[in-house]
Amino acid sequence: MIKTPAQGILPYQQITKLITAGAVSAAVPIEDRQIQPASFDLRLGKKAYRLISSFLPELSPISSRLDVMDFYQSDLVMYEVDLSRGAILEKGHVYLVPLLESLALPRNIRARANPKSTTGRLDVFTRIVTDLNAGFDEIRSGYSGPLFLEIVPRSFAIKVKTGQSLNQIRFVRGQAGSTDATVQALHRQEPLLYHNQPQRKPLSAKELRTDRGLFLRIDLRGEDRHGATVIGYRAKKNSHVIDLSKIGYYAAQDFWEPLYRHRQDSLLLEPEEFYILASKERISVPPDYAAEMVAYEAACGELRTHYAGFFDPGFGYGLDGEIAGTQVVLEVRPHDVPFLIHDGQTFFKVMYDRMIDVPQRLYGVGLGSSYQRQGLTLSKHFKV
Structure with missing residues (x-):
């Protein structure tokens, strides 16, 4: 029997176990397409908040900044956008979207987020925000709570809809880095x-x-x-x-x-x-x-x-x-x-x-991976 490392990035099969155990949950059923060999795609929720500026919720939960009766009295929120049927996010503006997924991580598991390749190639600046956190994209061990995505289209206005994935996270146990x-x-x-x-x-x-x-x-x-x-x-x-x-x-x-x-x-x-x-x-x-x-x-x-x-x-x-x-x-x-x-x-x-173990699925093999054989390639939205 081959021993697997005790520390490292969680593979596909262990991400699946996290979902089964309720460490990753969602308001609507999680789809198999979201689980990648070493990462998990997060989905946009039903609304977006147009913000005056970016912010970090180090001192108070994010929801306390969003749940206001009158946005004109808010120091952060300008207005709300319905994403359920699709909506346009204008370039140069800051939006915050509650994601469909939430986490209840074990005490020995942390996570790190990154934009998906397609998101980056469209010059859409995104980062994950979590409650009572002084940084972006880093999700502390044992975190339990909602996930929010800050979105700033830089070069193009984009149309997005509930359920689409702009970001992904990796789950990490211990130290995974290599010398x-x-x-x-x-x-x-x-x-x-x-x-x-x-x-x-x-x-x-x-x-x-x-x-x-x-x-x-x-x-x-x-x-x-x-x-x-x-x-x-x-x-x-x-x-x-x-x-x-x-x-x-x-x-x-x-x-x-x-x-x-x-x-x-x-x-x-x-x-x-x-x-x-x-x-x-x-x-x-x-x-x-x-x-x-x-x-x-x-x-x-x-x-x-x-x-x-x-x-x-x-x-x-x-x-x-x-x-x-x-x-x-x-x-x-x-x-x-x-x-x-x-x-x-x-x-x-x-x-x-x-990796903690070799994933049961590898990138490109039966996953329909968009950029496995890429050269100088624009995002998948453009004609080849």
Whole structure:
């Protein structure tokens, strides 16, 4: 009998047990589609509150700030929006949505939230808020109570509806993180990074860079599309509403400006513009590990390199188990000053976390995963 680690990320089968035990419950039945190999999709509730500003409920329960008889007397809420039949959330506005799910976590289980990949690629800024908490997205061990999602559409107005999922959470017992030595050993056993071009060979041990995480670089050479080399996309400032229920529906050119390769393999990022770019390496996540993108501070200006960041076990694996790796798509927004980047520049890093057990389901295998074989890819709402 193979012993499983006592600490780590809970896999699909243990998330299912949490639901059965009532640690995760919902106002309407939980759907099987919500349970991913190492994460759980959260669903929007029936209403949204348009807020004056973001806030943290460190001193009082969130409901006490929302349950007011007259919103004109509230220091936080402007008005209420009904999501049951779908509603438009305007860009640049702050909304708070009570989620359908609530938690009653065991004392040894905590959780961490992240936007789903599609959410990040639409430049929708989201984060989980819980009662009496001084931070976002981190849910303390033993937490019992409701979940709320703060939503700020940045580039596009979006139409959302009750039951849709914009965020996901992972459940963690103990310490799940891996040391750089562990990551290096993993790469020797089964490569974690591959060159994207031309033959997708694994990176050598000398090429692998670690420092409290695995570093990856930016690709500004791109790929040829209809005689032109596209290296990324920039969101247009004025466009129509994106209905999140419409898949493969919108023409990309109505919302995005393609960016083409520069002769110096560089790109000037403008402040507060939103870009979709891709990694130079292809990444794979072994079945007994999960991974997460984390912020990389270059100490030369503030540059947000991603909104979404979970990689489930099996990410970068083929249908037959072959490993080729998958490019990482980056959601990039520079702040304050223009920022010049070059092809091959270190741009972000990935942390590998140990699973408590291998999930009964792996990413991409029979799950209809949208981005398993992605290159430079917009969200699934746009026509291919």
